[in-house]
Amino acid sequence: MNAQTLISFGRSLLPVLLRRGGQALAVGVLVGMLSFLMMRWLPGDFAYRIAAGRYGYDLVSAEAAEAVRRELALDAPWYVALAGWWQQLLAFDLGNSLVIGTPVIDEIRHQLGHTLMLAGAALGLSLLIGLPLGVAAGLRPGGWADRLGLLVSVALRAFPPFLLGLLMVIVFAGADLPAAGHGEAANLFLPALTLALGLAAGSSRIVREAIRNVLASEHYAFAQTKGLPLSLAVWRHALRNMALPVVAYLGVQLVFVIEGVVILETLFAWPGIGHALVHAVFWRDVPMIQGTCLMLALCFVLLNALVDLLCLALDPRHR
């Protein structure tokens, strides 16, 4: 990379980083507040919910709930509790789980790793599935690959991840693939594939549009006119243009990933952040909810920033 390109890339980098940094801060404040307030607005007695989470339905009783109320000072007004959380957060402390009792940050470190592994594998698989299908559809719009692709992606997108997950378990149960669990590479396959199918359903259509637009463009026509062989024309003049909308769409797909992860982790006994979030909501484990939501939100901003940077690197017009 020559010096000038590097400088111009660096210059256009700064606004992206500033903007996303500001967003991260705003998102952190908002998510922390909102998850706290939403929990407060939910019906049901906190002390009883936490006691049920801790001791299970056999041992939850009014005495256990009152003991929890005393231990955690749940009678304190809400603003005291919220202020306490902010104070802790400023000291980079997410507090302790009210149910399990361990520091929230330790739980998240363990879970976020698993979730990112699942999400990363799903994104990778979705590209492996979505790219070739999209290219095949885009090269001959209206052909059988295109029409079949449309049908399958509408169907896959319409399936809730939970149902799709169950179907995958049943379909693959005979193939010696683990139905649930974690710790082995094979455990990753089914949840990742379930998630990837939904993602590929979307991205294959985007790839198809992108390919079509690029092939119809003047610069591609010119590349062909000047006599470049097909492979070189595609490599030099189509691929990068096509990559732009596909990469930008990855940012949009993150929403789908998070939604899917929350459901699928429970189904496949995958110890990720979605699984933890479902439990924490059920148990009213507020520090855990605030911590996981905060981390998810920050991941969101970070990954969107990465998508921005990738687009910036791919598209010289924005520099």
Added chain:
Amino acid sequence: MAADSFVPRRRALLLGLGALPLAACRPQGDLPAAVEADGQTLRLVGPWEITGLDPSRAGYLFSRTEISETLVDLDDQGHYVAGLASEWSVSADRLHWRFRLRPGARFHDGSPVSGAAVRQALAFARVKPGGLGMVPIERIEAGEFTVDLHLRQIFEPLPAVLAHSSTQILAPECYGASGSVRRIVGSGPYKLSLLEAPQRFAAEVAETWDGPAPAIRRLHYLAVGRGESRALMAESGQADVVYGLDPASWQRLRGNPRLQVQAVHLPRTIYLKLNAGHPLLARREVREAISLAIDRAGIARAVLRDESAAASQLLPPVLPDWHDPALAPLATDLARAGQLLDGLGWARGADGIRRDGQGERLALKLQTFPDRPELPVVAAAIQEQMRQLGIAVEVAIGNSSDIPAGHRNGTLEMALGARNYASIADPSVTLLQDFGSAGGDWGAMGWSDPALVSALASLQGSGEAAARAALRRQVTTTLQGELPVIPVAWNRLVAAVQPGLAGFSLDPFERSYRISRMRWQS
């Protein structure tokens, strides 16, 4: 072409950016070697998550897997046998109990299990839920290898409480300042080798164990919340033992020649808790009518897929001291139930729902919770059966704690729960909690019977065997006649086991997985 020269570097940069999220993916913590069917590691799967290390929380997982021990143990019939305490004795006034610790018992850190360590563990257990808090303990004294419990009043079920997992004995180093448990160091045949809360842990044979060496050298436990997923793990051979099969999976796997499926009746009963303080439920006739309207055989067959699950009385046959075969079984008779309500002048309105004397529509709310997946389905069946009787029922599925909370603030109308009456091995302890003078969070509400309370209280004291049997009979007869709670079904524990595993059995008291009794068939 100058431009070409930077393409590889640019590509490398792009690749690097793309790989960033993947690089962050490696989960923290030590991942153990893959858990495979290596003929060594026993792979257990169950629905129970590790919601905390504390004995009062998920500590039962560590006592079930024989990592930690309780002072007292139970044999298959529920009789007390030696655990960490090799023997015990009671003073003549029955207020002073001395437990002698097993000579040679050591914690997994190598330190001997001393009287002081036991005293500390029991002192922490007293202030946590689980049962020891109910025992009228005056003080606990520790000798070198003995522990003395001095009681304020006679409490005969003490060994039953000391067999409960919440009183398991952990090494002193496990407890934090306020009694919170930070790690698990027990004294059983297995020691914890991996812990990844909330879903899995592993254990291996402890060299400190003074008993016969177990044949199973290593075990791995995985919590899988979905019943369907658990059943599939059994079918695909991904687990050696799967606990907690749902009724549909049980029925399906029973026909699988590659699996042994075992079931055992639990001392756990699915029952309807009623607010007898509610104007519609105060009369005994109404409770009897509801009981007559419930088709227990139908629920057992269609929902639980187990004909023997229909409850004929509150306490199941697995508690032989408490199950009374002479009691007239609870019956289903919709016509008789209708007559009872007709007799009160509660006639049906145009919508088929009855009105009481004041013209009030008979509509009730039934609360239950999904932690036991069969409960919402049974609730739906009861809803329909009560509609046929002319009572409109709204089913609310919420959190298990809604039931004690509703009991305390008086808003509860009906609840469907599943109560383990031998959670403390002597059912009189749980029954006194549930049917005491103020009712109980999981028992009677707005109903009490002084004779029953006194009978249950007498059972906590000492007495001759015949007198105690008479008291028990009085308790069961009163509960059957007055129906402060309406029994619906008896629960089973079902497990699927790989055929290569020998010596497998299920503990009806759910205290142990009995892993040290199992072995691999060669």
